[in-house]
Amino acid sequence: MKLLSLLLPAVLAGAAGPSFAQDAAPAFRLPEGAASLRFAGWGGPALTVETYRPADIAADAPIVFVMHGVNRNADDYRDAWIGIADACGLAIVAPAFDRENFPRAAGYNLGEPLRQNGGISAFDAIEPIFAAVHNALGSSRDGYALFGHSAGAQFVHRFLMLTPQTRAERAVVANPGWYTWPDRDIAWPYGLADAPRTPLEPGTIAALPITLLLGEADNDPRADHLRQTVEARRQGRSRFTRGIRTAARIDRMAVEAGLDSGWSVSTVPGVGHDNARMAPAAVRHLVPEHIYNTPACRLATNGD
Secondary structure (H helix, E strand, O other): OEEOOOOOOOOOOOOOOOOHHHHOOOOOOOOOEEEEEEEOOOOOOOEEEEEEEOOOOOOOOOEEEEEOOOOOOHHHHHHOOHHHHHHHOOEEEEEEOOOOOOOHHHHOOOOOOEHHHOOEOHHHHHHHHHHHHHHHHOOOOOOEEEEEEOHHHHHHHHHHHHOOOOOEEEEEEEOOOOOOOOOOOOEOOOOOEOOOOOOOOHHHHHOOOEEEEEEOOOOOOOOOOOOOOHHHHHOOOOHHHHHHHHHHHHHHHHHHOOOOOOOEEEEEOOOOOOHHHHHHHHHHHOOOHHHHOOHHHHHHOOOO
16 A cells, blocks of 8 residues: 555535636646555545555546444455456545544544534535536536445435535445434434534435445354444434444435435345445445446446
């Protein structure tokens, strides 16, 4: 692995439109292969960002953020995507949110304000990282895809519900232990009442392009790291059940609002709480069809 120490420029989160790549001058080159980059200047503490860039990557290659779980092992999460990235032509970006600067669930997967860092949130890092990577690649894409597993999946769905004007094109929320339901009558963090920032409107949340990806064997009600509060158990006994109930709740919310839901649910037979085994099944929900349907990409993802 190449180890690089780079200070990247601050880029305004929430900037819209394809012109942003020209507005911020490239500050670094994203190297081929696996690399570990330092990212600073976004208003929060410097982050390590694990990346992977295949050789001869296309200008329109999907940029996929891979969000780590509770162990904060972004390098392992990035590594699980290397074969897929080579076969499908993807740029992989895996930010690492360390325990010192982003303590406990509140600091990472809940995205709550960090008092020691002026109230900034882990959520605020994603758009600036994307802008820097976009410029480094000379990318022609307007947005990015998000994959999160376990605590990373919790990060992804809350980030999207609580962050306006992101450039996220698609997201996969894989095997989270529990959810924030988009219900303003349920107290945070199990619902949106008294959330740390203003959530999107219900119709906007229902339209988010999210796939809940659930391992069918992730059904142990006593699994490690499975939250067992009264509020979490109301969502279901296991991760699998909680995902199914969340999908049903989003569907009802959309119907009651007279809207089409952008959320979908997909299950993976025989897979439990396993980030690496969930990744191949996630690809079809993250990349454009013409990329997924290439022979190499289909082979790398077992044709899923």
